[in-house]
Amino acid sequence: MRKKIVVGNWKMNKAVAEAGELASAILGQLGHGFVDCEVGIAPAFPSLTEVGKVIEGSDIRLVAQNCHYEDDGAYTGEVSVRMLESLGCTYIIAGHSERRQYFGETNRTVNLKVRKALAEGMQVIMCIGETLEERESGITANIVTTQVREGLESVSDLGGVVIAYEPVWAIGTGKTATPEQAEEVHASIRETVRSMYGEAVAEELRIQYGGSVKPSNAAELFAMPNIDGGLIGGASLKADDFVAIVRAAG
Numbered sequence: 523m524r525k526k527i528v529v530g531n532w533k534m535n536k537a538v539a540e541a542g543e544l545a546s547a548i549l550g551q552l553g554h555g556f557v558d559c560e561v562g563i564a565p566a567f568p569s570l571t572e573v574g575k576v577i578e579g580s581d582i583r584l585v586a587q588n589c590h591y592e593d594d595g596a597y598t599g600e601v602s603v604r605m606l607e608s609l610g611c612t613y614i615i616a617g618h619s620e621r622r623q624y625f626g627e628t629n630r631t632v633n634l635k636v637r638k639a640l641a642e643g644m645q646v647i648m649c650i651g652e653t654l655e656e657r658e659s660g661i662t663a664n665i666v667t668t669q670v671r672e673g674l675e676s677v678s679d680l681g682g683v684v685i686a687y688e689p690v691w692a693i694g695t696g697k698t699a700t701p702e703q704a705e706e707v708h709a710s711i712r713e714t715v716r717s718m719y720g721e722a723v724a725e726e727l728r729i730q731y732g733g734s735v736k737p738s739n740a741a742e743l744f745a746m747p748n749i750d751g752g753l754i755g756g757a758s759l760k761a762d763d764f765v766a767i768v769r770a771a772g
């Protein structure tokens with residue numbers, strides 16, 4: 523039985539003190555009673571230390587929104603996996619669609635990040651998903667399959683990997699994929715992973731859904747057989763909503 527995983531991706535929101543307050547409010551409401559569900563929060567880089575302090579000793583995971591794939595060097599503005607690890611991060615999000623859309627990330631760079639993070643002992647949430655245009659052209663399955671295959675190229679052990687399926691047209695738009703639409707893609711992702719790694723690995727892999735998840739739709743999404751939790755944007759900025767979503771998974 524796969525343990526569900528719900529992660530709040532705060533994106534470029536909340537200055538340090540606000541981030542600390544939000545983490546504190548989430549921790550206060552969750553307490554330690556979410557053993558059936560793994561929970562993480564991904565603040566912006568400047569707030570990792572503060573949020574890390576707030577959640578220290580709890581079961582909430584500290585998650586980074588991005589990383590670079592080199593160890594160190596002349597990469598102005600970038601952050602290495604080891605730096606993130608030294609702040610207490612245990613997960614890194616790689617290849618979020620906003621990184622692909624606005625910052626030129628490709629399956630190739632996502633793959634380098636996934637490999638670097640895993641090599642450093644981190645766990646990775648690899649994001650994939652089609653645009654509206656791709657969905658309307660009927661090529662969702664091809665796009666997602668390619669993202670999985672290329673993103674995981676040369677990755678031999680999938681133990682530290684979570685895949686987040688985030689249809690780009692559903693992110694921040696209030697337009698959620700229906701549970702059936704999401705389930706169809708999740709099942710196809712698992713099928714791709716089965717063909718690459720075999721039955722046992724595919725069955726263990728957790729596939730999160732992301733895109734306008736709210737307290738009102740979380741339970742029906744998480745009830746689908748291949749949906750193993752969520753990557754939450756907007757709703758993770760409100761402690762009440764995020765905690766309600768975690769409870770829907772737990």
Ligand code: 13P
Binds near residue numbers: 735757
């Ligand atoms: P929203 O929940 O705001 O649609 O964002 C989803 C997302 O991109 C999480 O990474």
